[in-house]
Each structure stands twice: as structure tokens, then as C-alpha cells.
Amino acid sequence: MKANLPAPMIPTPFVVQKVKRETSDTYTLNLTRASGATDFVFAPGQFNMLYAFGAGEVPISISGDPAAPEILVHTVRDVGNVTRAICRLKREGVIGVRGPFGVPWPVSQVAGSDVLLIAGGLGLAPLRPALYHLLQHRGEYGSIELFYGSRTPQDLLYPKELERWRGRFDLRVHLTVDKAETEWHTNVGVVTKIIERARFDPPNTVAMLCGPGVMMRFTIMELMKQGLKAEQIYLSMERNMKCGIGLCGHCQWGPFFVCQDGPVFRYDRVQDWFERREV
């Protein structure tokens, strides 16, 4: 899906409708077009360039529902000047948006398969649109399992939604944290440890991963141990995207431009470059 704003390098103004604090440093913003138009079409896994006026521009995955394009949702962690400026926006604040950019999750191509969604930390944000799609087209897929790990229970994104998803009969949700107080009654340990509990048929399964590189590396090892092949694993890569359209070269990763060839890659195509030093 190509950028559906007037020109890919010109930011379109969007207005902040709602800001929700997810964790101590992460916020979810609901945006609508300043012009009032409601036609922001995107595919799960794509990203936008968000422009905080006077601060700069950053690539942020879209974390909302692709079936509700009238509201653009982004979950942003406050980690630098630009993201801090975005996280400090209030209702009615204005932000520039370019996008959507990039290769999405292959949600339609994998219909008929069992699907494992595996997220670590902020990685649930780019996977959430894929889960929305899978649940809206539930009959087209086999079993669907979501594995989500974070440092502590307080660091889990979208807790109310996780609770709702856990109550569904057609979705298995596995949560885990690195450490927890005694009120936490779910799993403690790294996300790779709970993957062995998944119920899937390896030849007919597709895994979609998003999280820090080290988490994805260990998760891929575990999935392959469980019988998945490299071509059944998709991952979303994070790089310093600038132009978003494969021109500037900032996000070059070996032979790829992450903004254009990714951020979602099939693992067998990138395994020689994945977690390689100095790449």
C-alpha cells in the first residue's frame, strides 16, 4: 500500500483527539486529519513519519485498526527529543504525518494457516493492527496465539485490550514478564520459554515477530526448534528511517532499505543480515 497523502515528502496536518498514557514512558495518540477527511487507508505493519513541528520527524508504526481508517493511532515511547515532543502533545495539538510507508504483515497471504504473533515490549504496537485483521476475519485462519513479553506487568501495553482478548475462545493469549510481585498470576520468564506451550501445526503455521533484535533472535531459534522453517517466519525491523521512500539511504540494512523493502521481512530473505555486527 503506497503513501495515500498528497505527496510523500510533504507532511499533512493531523489533530490530536486523544492521548492515553500506556506506561511510564509510552503514550498512545489518536489522530484525525485536520481537513476532516476520513480516508487514511493503511495495511497492518506499515508506519508513518510523524513530524513534531520544531523538533523533527520520526518513523512510528501504526497501531490502530485498519478497518477504522478515520482514526490514526500511534503508540510512541518517549526516548528522545522528537518522541518527547510527540508524547507531550495535548488534545487539539497538531502533528505532521507522512505515510503510510513500507511492506505490511502478510495477513491475507497466510489465510488458512495457524498464526503465532510474538511481541516483546513496544513490539505489540505494530502487531496490533495484524491481530485486529485476523480477528475480523477469524474464520479464515486456524488457531491464533498471541505471545507477549515485557519487563514487568506495569510495562505491558494495552492492558484492557489484553484482558478482552484473553476472554475470547478463538484466541489464546500468553503473557509473560521478567519479574513480578505476587499479585501477578500469569507467567514469569522470557517469551521464548512460553512458546513451547503453543498449539500449532508446524508445516501450516506462520509466525509474526516484533520486538528488540535480541528477543527476535532467541524467538526465531525457539520457533525453528519447534519445527518452523525460515520462510514461515516474518519479522518487523526497526531502523532509522528518514525519507520513508527509499531515497536517502539512512535505513540501509545490507542490500535492503528498511523503509521500502520492510519493515516487515520474511526471515529467510534477511537471515544472513539479521543481528550481524556492524550492519
Next chain:
Amino acid sequence: METMEPILAAHPFFKGLDSRYLKLILECASRETFTPGQFLCRDHEEARKFFVIHHGRVAVEIYRARRGPVAITTLGEGEALGWLWFDQPYHWHLDARALDLTRVISLDVGCLLERCNRDHDFGYELMRRYAQHLAVQFRALKAQLADFYD
């Protein structure tokens, strides 16, 4: 009631074990059930048992003075608890508390060690599985230390 033999034979730790060895293990085995909140073992207690979990979940915790317990891992069906019984002075270093109704087969460590010493082939087989399990635990621990989600 299901006998312990098929439960042990199906458990990942003992899967594929020669039936002669399984019989030796059964001589040291008994069933136990823990209700939610009940401790399977506590820090400083003598480590006399090795728990093979076949139903339920257990939180492994470290108690911190003034701040209370913190769970560092959870174990469930198909996992085992009690890896310090080769390490003198055979005392637990952690607490383990049932999160759900938990059913285990508990193995008497003294009894197991005695059989290992009597039959070195059996001892080697048990040690081999123990070493593999430790390797998996170490890998998970290293990943946990790497701050996986940042």
C-alpha cells in the same frame, strides 16, 4: 486413578527413558497436590525432593526483606523443580509457591542418589538429562539478563 508410570513416561524430562530406569525412579516417587498459595519448598529448607509438575503452575520466588517476594520464573505442566539436590549442602535457595491447584510427582532425592550410585548407567542417564535441562535454564536466564524487551 492413573498410575504414576504413564505420567512420568510422558513427562519431557523422562520421555524415552528405558523402562528399567523408570521403575527405579518410581521406587522413589509419590504424588502430592498443592493448593493455590501453598509452598512446595521454602528458602533454607533442606532440599529433599525433586518435583515433576504434571498439572498446574508454580511461581519461583526470592524473598526480599522489606519489599516482599518477587517471582523470577514460573513453571508449569511438563517442567520440573528442584535442581539443587546435586549441590551441597542440599538446601533450597528459593521459595516455590503454587499459583493454581498443582499436582506433582515428588521424587525423594536421597532415594534417587542412592540408586544413581548403585547403577552408574542409570546415574549417567539422569545426569545427561539434568545437564540438558540446566543448559535450557541457563539460556533462558541469559536472555532474561540481556534485558530482552528494551
